[in-house]
Amino acid sequence: MKSKHLIAGLLFLLPSLFIANHAIADAPFIGEMRYFAGNFAPRGWAFCDGQLLPISQNTALFSLLGTMYGGDGRTTFALPDMRGRALIHSGNGPGLTPVTQGSKSGSETVTMTVAQMPSHNHALLANGTAADTATPNGNAIAAEKIYKAGQPADKTLHTESIANSGAAQAIDTVQPYIALNCIIALQGIFPSRN
Structure with missing residues (x-):
């Protein structure tokens, strides 16, 4: 009889353990960024639009970001500003220019100089x-x-x-894109380094 009650109790607890573990697995890491097709930031998330946040209300996130993206480091810190930016991984890839975390680069347009043009003649x-x-x-x-x-x-x-030609007009360097909202988790699981 006791074994029946024990089995019944385990069968009752197993689904709740699975649901609890599933919920923990679905919780984001604090500082995790995602793309979201909605026009609002869900609860516990904020737009990655460079906004300043108070350190006192976001101590866990500040401990991860610091002032890497801005802020004074005493009362405020900034979220990454992903507006009009493509995301790349920081580091030093083989044969590539090193990229430091938080750095920004690039331009939507560029005006070529004669020195940048391929050698040719007329x-x-x-x-x-x-x-x-x-x-x-x-x-x-x-x-x-x-x-x-x-x-x-x-x-x-x-x-x-023969005279030089060209009007020194800027050329577009923007790749084809679709705009979504980039959001960052303000709450969730604090990421462990272990």
Whole structure:
């Protein structure tokens, strides 16, 4: 009879133990970041928008973030600001530039300089004989007068004969994207280093 009660008690407790363990496994780590398709931050979470939080009300999160993302470190600290930013892992990948945690880099647009352009030239060819027409259409620049009709262009002019081109306008460097809200857990399980 006692064994029946013991088995019945265990059968009653097992589901509650599973639910408790499942709930703990679903609780986020404090400081964990996720992307959320809703237009609000759920309870216990905040938008990663660089906002300042009081240290006194968020001591566990402050102990993890410190002033890495801003704040004065006495009364406030800042959350990461993910607005308009792509996320990358910090560290030093093989053959890559080292990236420190909390650093920001990149730009949505860039204006190229002549030094950044691939080496190339703009040859302007001319014919070495005297010109016999005044129209440029289908003709070559000639040695005398203006144009030589129906002649191949076989002489290269000085490089300064052609002006620079380009308007020095910025070019877009933004990859295709979809915007979601990045949120950070203010409450949850304090992450252990062990």
